[in-house]
Amino acid sequence: MSTGHVDILNAALALSEGERAAIAFELLHSLKPPMALSEDDPALFEELDRRMDAYERDSSTAQDWKDVSSGVKQMLRDRRSP
Incomplete structure (x- = not known):
């Protein structure tokens, strides 16, 4: 800088x-936002289908939203602490 x-x-x-x-x-x-997918973008539905297929093949890797959210919040808290 x-x-x-x-x-x-x-x-x-x-x-x-x-x-x-x-x-x-x-x-x-x-x-400028990153390459976000909008509802008008067919790639959005392709990505959703890809993720759903992956989940249906192996749901053991899925995590509950509460656990994911808690983990993200903890990572952010850890980054702020000295």
Whole structure:
């Protein structure tokens, strides 16, 4: 990062949590989304079919959403702690 970028980052980090969240939200929404699949994209249904076929072949790899959600939240908490 250039010196200007570092200065901006340091200034942003000095803001309150709410102000940082608002800036993060705006920055994230300014980015071009990744190759997301929309309902108009036939690839969406191909991907859903592929995943359903994989699940039906071996459902033992499936995880309950509560477990997945808890795991993701824990990973995010771990990343924030020093």
